[in-house]
Amino acid sequence: MIWVLALMLIVAEGTHAVCVINQDNAIERPGIDVFLDCSCTNVEATTYNISWCLESTCATPLENGGDYGLTVDRSDPSAVVSSLQILSAQVDDTSTYYCQGNGVIVAQTDLTVKDVPIARIVPRDASITNGQNTTLTCRLTNSIDDVLNEPVVWKKNGVVIGEHLDGDGKMDVNLAGTELTIIDGDASDGGLYVCGQYNRSLEVESQIDLQTRIELSSDIKLNVKDGTTISAQINCSAKGYPYASVQWGGSVGDLQGISSQNANLSTVTSSLEISNKNFEDKITCTASNILGSSTTSFEINIDSSGCSIELSRWSFSAFLILYICVKYILNV
Known part of the structure; x- marks a missing residue:
């Protein structure tokens, strides 16, 4: 430079x-x-x-x-x-x-004038398809467009990419020379990919947006004291890129959750705590980006005994809640 x-x-x-x-x-x-x-x-x-x-x-x-x-x-x-x-x-x-x-x-x-190479990512029309591999190539050329065989480095959403395992123990990326292969793509593989010269802090770089639709998942964690449910923490995790915007809605009005990002997984997680103080009997979690949106809903009832919470769709968390309630009733 x-x-x-x-x-x-x-x-x-x-x-x-x-x-x-x-x-x-x-x-x-x-x-x-x-x-x-x-x-x-x-x-x-x-x-x-x-x-x-x-x-x-x-x-x-x-x-x-x-x-x-x-x-x-x-x-x-x-x-x-x-x-x-x-x-x-x-x-x-x-x-x-x-x-x-x-x-x-x-x-x-x-x-000082130096002939520093320029980086280009090909193909420019690359995309992520669920369950399929996507290969990107980082082409380095000099001022007269000669292709250079030099080491390159890749980043995703600002984080340097290395060969690593995902949650299921399978290899999810492969680095070979100037190529990056995304294995068995899903929503979490969307992101802003950048390549450039190794050890040059990506001063000369090229970038490409790989956009993916939202995949929304949720779970509930209970805060139980003396057999009584004091509060419930609801988590909504939205995989996809561009990063999702997560909004909560209740039977009374809009609710504010606390959000965090995971750059490696292109995931936004929003957490919302419900108790007697901010009780809402019907809650929705909606995540959206420019490609679309996804919504999940919950029905919650924290009664005087503090043990009745229902989800609009059954899950392991729902059965766990039911087990806690039954155990509490039998011990009364």
């Missing part, structure tokens, strides 16, 4: 001019224009002249035309700004650039 590093300004002897090159430039490869701005203040704009050169002696200032473009702004009567445009910068444009004020060097900056 090309970095233009602004150095400390040099105040010309015999003048009160204050000059600095204000530049924080990053270019990914040759062939892109570079702009350097030299700003001088506390000067008489009509008589103060700025020029640019490559050597410390600056015997031959750079001229407008050919490889360079020069513009000057004197709109402020006490300031002059000179802009140097390096047209289609190449590796041989690497140098120290000096700014002169009335023939005296007043500021300088180092410019």
Whole structure:
């Protein structure tokens, strides 16, 4: 990457001019224009002249035309700004650039041009299909589009990808050279995938969105004290990418849950606690992204004995709740 590093300004002897090159430039490869701005203040704009050169002696200032473009702004009567445009910068444009004020060097900056590869992910139309494999390839090319055989690194939703096992103990990704294969895809494999050069902190990178529809699951955890259900914590987990927005609804009004994200699994989990203080007899959990939505519902009754909670669809949690209630009644 090309970095233009602004150095400390040099105040010309015999003048009160204050000059600095204000530049924080990053270019990914040759062939892109570079702009350097030299700003001088506390000067008489009509008589103060700025020029640019490559050597410390600056015997031959750079001229407008050919490889360079020069513009000057004197709109402020006490300031002059000179802009140097390096047209289609190449590796041989690497140098120290000096700014002169009335023939005296007043500021300088180092410019380094490197032929850093660019990354492209193919195919661009890749998608996730449940139960099927998806293979992505990271192609690195130089400024003349030669394909480079160099190590690459992959990220998903900002997290570096490594070969790992998912919850069922099966391999869910495979890395081979410049290829990433997503095995037996599902909603949790959706995400923003990025590839770039290894050990370059992905400075040069390409990205692709793999979108998946929402898969919604839920469970209930009881807070039981002395055989009495004090409260119920309902959890809704939405797998899919873009990340789902989870909303709760009750028989009285909207409810606010606490949400968290899992970047590896592209999952949002929202938790809602129900007790006598915020009792709702009918609750819905709806998760949605740009591809669609999914809803599950619950019917809850925390009565005076504190042991009656029902779900709209039976699950292991429902049977567990029923077992606790029966056990409580038999012990009364």
